[in-house]
Amino acid sequence: MSFVLPTVDDTRAFGVALAQVLRAGDLLVLTGPLGAGKTALTQGIGAGLGVAGDVTSPTFVIARVHRPLRDGVPLVHADAYRLGGVSDPRAEVDDLDLDASVDDSVTVVEWGEGLVEQLTDAYLEVRIDRRDDDTRTVDLVPHAGDWATRLGELERDYAGRTVTALRS
Ligand SMILES: Nc1ncnc2c1ncn2[C@@H]1O[C@H](COP(=O)(O)OP(=O)(O)OP(=O)(O)O)[C@@H](O)[C@H]1O
Ligand SMILES: [Mg+2]
DSSP: OEEEEOSHHHHHHHHHHHHTTOOTTOEEEEEOSTTSSHHHHHHHHHHHHTBSSOOOOOSSOSEEEEOBSSSSOOEEEEEOGGGGGSSOHHHHHHHOOOSSOGGGSEEEEETOTTTSGGGSSOEEEEEEEEOTTSOEEEEEEEESTTHHHHHHHHHHHHHHHOSSOOBO
């Protein structure tokens, strides 16, 4: 499933919509080049989940936990970019002391491809790409679980809510 995201606000709005189909235990693996909009999308997810704290690129930490402001699930936002250079990145991921369990949170990992998929039985792959005209596309690829069903829900909800995101 693929959507066009013309501006950063569209990317954030898409994150808000995506959050509506998320629940505790979910793992999202975000891919895309530097500056693609992975953090921007995560900001929308954080807004949609209603969590505290600004979602930013973690500079000194690999991962940050955002607690829900009301009832809801925490958002664990991880950036595995700097794990790319270490000799055993999987061990580093296993060692992350996230202070929130994957089962009880929505976990979003930037640069986590090939590193974190084994954390859960199922996950959603989110591929963001930058096109020549600087707009972004996002492709959602379900991996096991009920992701395919939930993406169907998202497609119906999101298509009704905005005119700027067109299914491509
Ligand atoms: N359609 C768009 N969607 C998302 N970001 C956009 C879009 N158009 C322009 N931008 C700009 O691109 C940048 C995306 O930055 P962001 O930090 O979200 O990327 P990233 O994929 O997380 O990068 P990094 O790999 O460095 O973590 C922002 O400056 C944003 O304003
Ligand atoms: Mg980022």
